[in-house]
Amino acid sequence: xxxxxxPAALHALRVSIxxxxxxxKGMDGVFAPGDRERYAAELKxxxxxxxxxxxxxxxxxxxxxxxxxRPQLASDVAALRRELLRRRRSARGKLKxxxxxxxxxxxxxxxxxxxxxxxxxxESNRPDAATPIGELAAARIVAxxxxxxxxxxxxxxSGDPAAVHHARKRGKALRYNLEFFGDFGDKKVAxxxxxxxxxxxxxxx
Numbered sequence: 187x188x189x190x191x192x193p194a195a196l197h198a199l200r201v202s203i204x205x206x207x208x209x210x211k212g213m214d215g216v217f218a219p220g221d222r223e224r225y226a227a228e229l230k231x232x233x234x235x236x237x238x239x240x241x242x243x244x245x246x247x248x249x250x251x252x253x254x255x256r257p258q259l260a261s262d263v264a265a266l267r268r269e270l271l272r273r274r275r276s277a278r279g280k281l282k283x284x285x286x287x288x289x290x291x292x293x294x295x296x297x298x299x300x301x302x303x304x305x306x307x308x309e310s311n312r313p314d315a316a317t318p319i320g321e322l323a324a325a326r327i328v329a330x331x332x333x334x335x336x337x338x339x340x341x342x343x344s345g346d347p348a349a350v351h352h353a354r355k356r357g358k359a360l361r362y363n364l365e366f367f368g369d370f371g372d373k374k375v376a377x378x379x380x381x382x383x384x385x386x387x388x389x390x391x
Contacts, residue, residue, distance in 0.1 A: 196236060205366050211359070215314030238277035239278055319370060320367075326367075327367065341390065364379055
């Protein structure tokens with residue numbers, strides 16, 4: 187995924203970044219405050235760099251389907267495709283520069299070292315360091331679920347697009363936690379909940 191030409195590799199990279207961000211958010215009391223804030227900012231920025239390439243790939247796939255379904259729109263679709271290709275080239279260039287940068291190499295190395303060092307680090311500024319990960323994950327998932335239900339009900343009642351968007355974002359956060367921490371509980375239950383949650387997000391969409 188160095189230059190973003192392989193959609194599958196780029197998707198895998200985005201999933202790994204998303205999971206790392208989920209870990210930081212769900213286990214904030216396990217990391218030293220300085221580490222958590224730094225990695226959260228770095229990973230958010232990195233996710234943002236990958237977004238335009240991924241969005242372009244998705245839109246190009248949709249245009250391909252549209253050109254088959256609506257041949258009468260061929261000229262318009264072709265013009266839009268040229269513009270998307272231009273934007274994707276630019277986005278790929280930015281992505282390649284980031285993934286081949288010294289900053290990115292250092293981030294990967296330091297992130298891995300931080301994770302490996304957690305068991306032996308000072309716990310005085312890490313209030314959740316000694317708490318089993320299953321307990322922390324469960325508490326986070328329950329809190330996210332309550333918030334998602336509350337926001338979803340409010341969004342449906344108000345019909346406000348901003349409220350709907352906010353509810354869907356909370357649903358995504360809940361789903362990421364279920365995907366990441368599902369193995370610490372009943373995997374079948376987690377899989378069923380993820381499927382139901384995706385359906386709920388589709389309805390909100």
